[in-house]
Amino acid sequence: MSKFPALGDSLPDLALTAPDGSTLRLTNFAGKKVVLFFYPKDDTSGCTTENKDFSALADQFSQAGTVLLGISKDPPKKHLRFIEKHALAAPLASDAEADGLSDALGIWTEKSMYGRSYMGMVRSTYLLGNDGAIARIWSPVKVKGHAQEVLEAAQAL
Helix, strand or coil: CCCCCCCCCECCCCCEECCCCCEECHHHHCCCEEEEEECCCCCCHHHHHHHHHHHHCHHHHHHCCEEEEEEECCCHHHHHHHHHHHCCCCCEEECCCCCCHHHHHCCEEEEEECCEEEEEECCEEEEECCCCEEEEEECCCCCCCHHHHHHHHHHHC
């Protein structure tokens, strides 16, 4: 697969870690629509807003036959605290392994702020169809209104 997948491509079935420490793979969701929203860091303002927005719409995503999964490089225990602190309904997974899914997608990349370079997540969302193929890609994402736009795309799929 190329570094940047395109519409119609399937994503690699790389292991992610659930907050309880169990392993998640995209094949766990075979036959379902899936929204993977990648965000930089738990408990930062934009990421908290994004997670709360997806969580507020979790029932509507479920009614649309769509699984939600928020993904960052944060460790599983940090995800647990984040979920509990904000009563999040959208499930989270950790992509902390080197050469993980965000690396394969090219969205874990070098960033720069105030002249300092660091590795960081490009806020991105992938909507996968029932067949596992990418139906929509949003990257980079602006948080305001994003969860609603993704819901409408999932409902239309």
